[in-house]
Amino acid sequence: MFGASWFYWAVGVAVGLPAGFIILTELHRGLVRRQSNLAGPVNLLRNYLLPLAALLALLVGATQIPVDNTWVRIIATVAGSVVVVLALSLLKSVLFQGAPEGSWRERLPSIFVDITRALLIAVGVALILSNIWGVKVTGLLTALGLGGVVVGLMLQNAVGQVVSGMLLLFEKPFEIGDWLTVAQTRGQVLEVNWRAVHLAKVGGLEIIPNSVLAGTSFTNLSRPEGPHTLLIVTTFLSTDPPDQVCALLTRVASALPQLKEGVEPSTLAIGPATQWAGSATQYSTSVGVKSPPDVFSAKSDFLRWIWYAARREGLHLDGASDDFSIPALVEAAMRDVVAPALRLTEADRESLVPHARMVRYAVGETMQHIGQVPARIAFLTAGSVRLTATDRDGSVVAVSTLYDGSFIGLTALLRQPSFAGAHALEEVTALEFDREDLDEVVARKPVLLQELGRVIDQQRNTVSQAHLRE
Numbered sequence: 001m002f003g004a005s006w007f008y009w010a011v012g013v014a015v016g017l018p019a020g021f022i023i024l025t026e027l028h029r030g031l032v033r034r035q036s037n038l039a040g041p042v043n044l045l046r047n048y049l050l051p052l053a054a055l056l057a058l059l060v061g062a063t064q065i066p067v068d069n070t071w072v073r074i075i076a077t078v079a080g081s082v083v084v085v086l087a088l089s090l091l092k093s094v095l096f097q098g099a100p101e102g103s104w105r106e107r108l109p110s111i112f113v114d115i116t117r118a119l120l121i122a123v124g125v126a127l128i129l130s131n132i133w134g135v136k137v138t139g140l141l142t143a144l145g146l147g148g149v150v151v152g153l154m155l156q157n158a159v160g161q162v163v164s165g166m167l168l169l170f171e172k173p174f175e176i177g178d179w180l181t182v183a184q185t186r187g188q189v190l191e192v193n194w195r196a197v198h199l200a201k202v203g204g205l206e207i208i209p210n211s212v213l214a215g216t217s218f219t220n221l222s223r224p225e226g227p228h229t230l231l232i233v234t235t236f237l238s239t240d241p242p243d244q245v246c247a248l249l250t251r252v253a254s255a256l257p258q259l260k261e262g263v264e265p266s267t268l269a270i271g272p273a274t275q276w277a278g279s280a281t282q283y284s285t286s287v288g289v290k291s292p293p294d295v296f297s298a299k300s301d302f303l304r305w306i307w308y309a310a311r312r313e314g315l316h317l318d319g320a321s322d323d324f325s326i327p328a329l330v331e332a333a334m335r336d337v338v339a340p341a342l343r344l345t346e347a348d349r350e351s352l353v354p355h356a357r358m359v360r361y362a363v364g365e366t367m368q369h370i371g372q373v374p375a376r377i378a379f380l381t382a383g384s385v386r387l388t389a390t391d392r393d394g395s396v397v398a399v400s401t402l403y404d405g406s407f408i409g410l411t412a413l414l415r416q417p418s419f420a421g422a423h424a425l426e427e428v429t430a431l432e433f434d435r436e437d438l439d440e441v442v443a444r445k446p447v448l449l450q451e452l453g454r455v456i457d458q459q460r461n462t463v464s465q466a467h468l469r470e
Helices: 005-033 040-060 070-095 108-130 137-154 156-171 210-213 243-254 293-312 327-341 348-354 436-441 448-470
Strands: 179-182 185-192 197-203 204-208 229-237 267-271 278-289 357-361 367-368 376-382 385-390 396-402 420-422 428-433
Touching: 005 040, 040 070, 108 137, 185 204, 197 210, 204 210, 229 243, 229 293, 243 267, 243 293, 267 420, 278 293, 293 357, 327 348, 327 376, 327 385, 327 428, 327 448, 348 428, 348 436, 376 436, 428 436, 436 448
Parallel strands: none
Antiparallel strands: 179 185, 185 197, 197 204, 229 278, 267 278, 357 428, 367 420, 376 428, 385 396, 385 420
16 A cells, blocks of 8 residues: 555645645635735635645546546646636735835736736636647647737727837836826826726816827826926006016915925016007916926916906006995995094094005915015905914914904004914905005004004914914
């Protein structure tokens, strides 16, 4: 018995199969506890490949059944198929599952994954047919080659798109996550497959065939890395002072939240507006934003803010003038808001009405900067304003919210820099005075000056308490 070859095969299966089950089971449990991606392949090896290998060992080694037996070939084919599936599972687990964010494994297009899978399956099928069933693979490959020519002629458009996609991917003019401009389409690359590139854009998903991309020019907005420049053209009347217009446009652009840190906006007068019947000048404002998605929001915020800012400055954006500050609104705001706050007499009100004006601020627009001496005092008549301060680490801290009846810029009367910033939470309407216009009123009322000082100290304490809470 000890001299028979079947004895050692039988003992090997009797001992190795249970031992293999125990080892692979413990390994699988450990991988599951660690949430490893290799738990799936180990489970496949334990449940399918190990029993099939043991069965083949018993049939061929222990019972001495010839390897050309039909049932032996069938079992060997099933085992070979499991090996191919195991190789595909290992490839997916090791290379692609759990890939670090931003790594080449995460950015690898799905078309390369599909090609690798197809090659593994083709090699596995060829080995199974050649080694188990005795098929001459060379003859089969010749037949497949002739058939492939016929199929290629039938599907030349589809094959051309696949080849075009592969050439694009080998050249790597873009990656997953890049922003492209193709003709009139701008979007972010979400997927690259056998047939087309998927671009996510405003309003939906754009599917662009690979052959179209390979045969036309396109712009990769994500390369080179750095600020993405946005050019915004605006038109003002030629009677508006160019230096004042350029300063206003640059100041508004500098307050955009999408602005790239360390990149200063700039504005140039680029010439007369030829499409206008009257006399007008065009200005180009260059804004460096952080990324391509910020281009849309930055342009939207800039155009909204400049509409309000131009009217407050008395400039004529697109030839329009501001007719919002009518006497009736000014007198009503003076009577209902300013007079009670400053304890004005009727004579004081009448003397201040010619110097007051109604202004509006857009949502998100900055009404007061930290550390600057305000040039104007604003009394809120509608809307809400968020007061903010800068923490020790440079972060912006919300202090409080002001509503109609409150005032901003009181430190202008004391020639002191503001200790809090002010940003409009919604469209804000306010009655504004220049600092010099209120100086005479405050000088005649020492009690009022003391009251304003008390209000300033109260706001300063509110800012200090907000810092302590942080």
